[in-house]
Amino acid sequence: MSPRGVATPDVNELLFAAAERVVVRDGPGALTSRAVTTEAGCSKGLLHTHFAGMDAFVAALCLDRFARSAARARALPPLAGTGTVAGHLATVTDALFGSGGPAVSGLALTRPGAAQRFRAAMEAGAPGFTAIQEAITAYLRAEQSLGRFPAATDPDTAALCLVGTAHHLLMTDWPGAPDPEPALARLIGLLLGDTAA
Incomplete structure (x- = not known):
């Protein structure tokens, strides 16, 4: 209450x-x-x-938001063969940038105590960019088996490109920075090539 x-x-x-x-x-x-x-x-x-102070609060906030994005990514593999590949990938990247994503992503870095807690949780298996990347890889493999993702493109590398680009855009965001969606849409289009489904 x-x-x-x-x-x-x-x-x-x-x-x-x-x-x-x-x-x-x-x-x-x-x-x-x-x-x-x-x-x-x-x-x-x-x-x-x-919470045991602001460091614990900030770490918990960052971990919660990463967990939400990871859950969204884990929902991808069962969607293989439905909708569009580009649409599904955009949904996951949108989740990273949703709400206060860019502002929250670097928040732990501003507080050393929060950063230590955050790293410890990641080392203990809390979901982060690695979990998101693994889920996207699994999804792209499933789409590749259905002929909806280019056979010549390595799903692991494509997922790394997508997550790495999102991470870069999150960590370099500032007031007035360009909208990240067009850059991510171009990357998704490049990864999908002419077989975009």
Whole structure:
């Protein structure tokens, strides 16, 4: 329950979404526990009740958003043979850039304590870009077996190109930076060649 007597069904998501809005609007330097809880409209102590400080909160936020993108990527292989390959790949890259993606992606780097927690979680198997790449590879292999992805193109390399480009665009985003979608669409078209389905 919040101090206002209203049930908070998912406190983490309430705080994560508020943090994304703060970072997108005001930049990573503005991210404080007070800014997050004010944005979320909840008690000032709520964040510290659920997280052991801002480093733990930032690491959890970044890990949650990577896990969401990885889940979206893992949903790809069963879609082989349906829709368009370009459309399915765009859905996954869109997930990386959705919400506060560019702003959140480098957030852990601004806080050494959060970066350590983030790395430890990744080393322990938390999903990140590697999980996304593996899911895209599996999807492209499935589409290749159906003749909807070029036989001469290595799915592992294509997935690495797509994820690496998305990572680069995420990490080099700044206010006023070009929209990443056209660059990703061109790369997807290049990977699909003339057999785009």
